[in-house]
Amino acid sequence: MADPKTPWLRNYPSDVPYSIDATNVYENLSDFIDGVCAQNAKRTAFVSFGASLTFEKFKYKVDCLAAYFQQKLHVKKGDKLGVILPNLIQYPIVVFAGIKCGMQIVNINPLYTSHEMLGILRDAKIKVVVAFENCNQSLLKVLDQTYLSYYISCSLGDCFPYFKGMAINFAVRYIKRLVPSYDSSSLLFFNDCIKEGAAYLESFEKVEMKFDDIAFLQYTGGTTGKPKGAMLSHGNIISNVVQADAMYGPRLNKGNETILTALPLYHIFAMTINLMFAMYVGCTNILILDPRRFPSLIATLKKHPDISIITGVNTLFNAFVHYEVFKKVSLPKLRIVIGGGTAVQHGVADQFLKASGIPIHEGYGLTECSPLCCVVPYTQTEFTGTIGVPTPSTLARIVDTSTGEEIWDPNKPGELEFKGPQVMKGYYDNEVETRNVFDGEWLRTGDIAEWSENYHIRIIDRIKDMIIVSGFNVFPSEIENVMSHNPKILECAVVGMPSNTTGESIKLYVVRRDWTLTKDEVLAYCRQYLTGYKVPKHIEFVETLPKSAVGKVMRRYLKQNRLK
Known part of the structure; x- marks a missing residue:
């Protein structure tokens, strides 16, 4: 039974365990690779540019x-x-x-x-x-x-x-x-x-x-400052793989799956899910060198109709919809689509479901957690707008940013924190930042979140991206989600700008799908769905948005007006 501090467990499918013990699986990643290769010896492991x-x-x-x-x-x-x-x-x-x-x-x-x-x-x-x-x-x-x-x-x-x-x-x-x-x-x-x-x-x-020996120094900007090396042990990675298997495994036919890897493997999301987890369940891995070359990606999809798992970020799913991939390609074995790296927008998820018939199961993690912390249960048949529930053996809490008190009431925002076997040992050679990121035994995420009524977790936005307009808190993701439903908008991003009258004002950058779209139309759409202080003061049409290698929109570049 779920106790009062783990209310999300009541949402687990019946075949998903509450906890895992990865120490009984593999002692280290060297044993891991020996084991998975022996189990799947004759199966194709990797395909890239026709080589396999x-x-x-x-x-x-x-x-x-x-x-x-x-x-x-x-x-x-x-x-x-x-x-x-x-x-x-x-x-x-x-x-x-x-x-x-x-x-x-x-x-x-x-x-x-x-x-x-x-x-x-x-x-x-x-x-x-x-x-x-x-x-x-x-x-x-x-x-x-x-x-x-x-x-x-x-x-x-x-x-x-x-x-x-x-x-x-x-x-x-x-x-x-x-x-x-x-x-x-x-x-x-x-x-x-x-x-x-x-x-x-x-x-x-x-x-x-040993299980606790360091396997990766995975560099990240973390919540602030210059990149820091998150020390991830063999046990951290193996635990996260076993946690992913507990959440997704019942949906899979192990040894008979094919995964599309369009996200860069050097990024923690793809490295753990597309490499480590995929190998653990015996996937054939289709490696994509540059997913931005979409005609080439479509040609690859046509060659591999057996693809059954796709991972991606919002921009990739948006491109699938924009290029009408599912009208050009048949993927009859596709059974699970996993979103991560950055929040999936409602409008994109709705369009993807309509086009493919497959819901996006959003997950959540961060480099410091190897990265997976939360998953939408595999039984979910539609996009929920939440990051689901903590993975087995993971504890989550939301704390008031002013008092540090735990929040268990639904729909009350605070900072999200985690504790579990996938949490890093600390930052390499950086005791100050290690102390800053931990709240006792809990890892601070830097994300504002809230519990839903049924104790899924809903991410609101990054603490550092919150905009304060005349004393009111405005979260960019809320506005971006609203705009993602506008059929004339391909992509958008929101940032705060200095204001002499309101402290900060809201600026909306828009990439148009339909070039007839005007600023007045955008404003009218915003006023239809957003209260007054959330309506953007500034609107700018751009050809592209600056993105990281994994597809995250880099808001800090927009604040600096670095659009390329």
């Missing part, structure tokens, strides 16, 4: 690279491995090879500037880096300012048969000129490392790793 690997062949490459790391580069347990790769098969090979050596994985966005990469490389004291060759030119400029001992370069053609791989690399480098020129004299190369590592397989010494 079975779980068995995937594990062989992982073992070869791990042997190379250990025996040739002499890495030790606790050394930091920087991974600067997009969604290519090389990404999971590199990550699990490092894990087998006891290294701590540091994901870095390959779209970062050299300055942004340098900040993480130095902060984490990274010893070995594996990077996509598109990054080589900019990264080599700052190489002498890092702690790097070895730099391994990956190319697009690495996982193809030799001659096809050579042809692909030649076309990318010299015909399409997509790779900036670089000096290769100081670099090692991925395929060479795999080939040489095969000779060291018998010499590889298994590294003892």
Whole structure:
């Protein structure tokens, strides 16, 4: 029975457990990869650009690279491995090879500037880096300012048969000129490392790793300030995988699912759900290098009608609707769609359900929680506008931001906090920020939330994004949700601007679906659904909104008028 401090448990489907014990599953992620590859040996694990690997062949490459790391580069347990790769098969090979050596994985966005990469490389004291060759030119400029001992370069053609791989690399480098020129004299190369590592397989010494040992330093902006490395243990990730399996597993046919991975794997949402969880349940993983190239994405969907799981963010789902994907592609096995990374807007969810017949099951998490904390139960047949209920063994509470008192009454906002086996150990080498993010044993999220009448959790907005107009609190997401129902609007975003009369005023940025839309029409629509002080004072039409690699609209750029 649910107790008064866990009222959401009454909403669990009957086949979802209240708690999990991941210590009985795998001791560490090295055992994890050995186990899932043995269980699914002959099944296709990854598909990318027409190249594919079975779980068995995937594990062989992982073992070869791990042997190379250990025996040739002499890495030790606790050394930091920087991974600067997009969604290519090389990404999971590199990550699990490092894990087998006891290294701590540091994901870095390959779209970062050299300055942004340098900040993480130095902060984490990274010893070995594996990077996509598109990054080589900019990264080599700052190489002498890092702690790097070895730099391994990956190319697009690495996982193809030799001659096809050579042809692909030649076309990318010299015909399409997509790779900036670089000096290769100081670099090692991925395929060479795999080939040489095969000779060291018998010499590889298994590294003892415990459940609580750190596996990832996952860098995040957190709630404030410069990026910080969230220390995520083997146990944090395994626990979160088991929690996801408890919530989604009853809906799945394990060993017979295919997942579309359009979100970047270096982002915590895709890394845990699309990589770790997908491997745990034996999925074939369709890797998408650039989901912004939508005609190419549609062509991929046509080649893989067996896709049964899609994960995405609001912008991706909106694009599915805008490009009328479900009129062009048949996905008869699609059974679950998971939204995360950023809030899914009501209008987008409604249109997606109408087009596909499948509801978006929104989840919620943050880097510091590996990331999954809450899930809409798999039994839900329509979009709820909530983030659902805490995952098994996760405790949640909402606290008054002024008094710190817990709030259990529905529809009363406060800050959302979590406690559970997926919560990080703290920020790497940053005791001050670690103390700031914890409220005793509880992790502060920086999000304002409220309980619904049936004790699902409803996110209102980020604390830092709240706008105060003449003393009234206004949350951008509320206005954005209203506008998402307007058929003439493709996308929108709301920010607060300084005002001499009201303290702050509301500015609405709009990307038009219908170019006949006028500002007067937008205002009339707002006044129909919003009280006076929530109606935007300023409206600006733009061609695009600034987004992160995972598709989040970056409101801070809008405040700075950085639209590109």
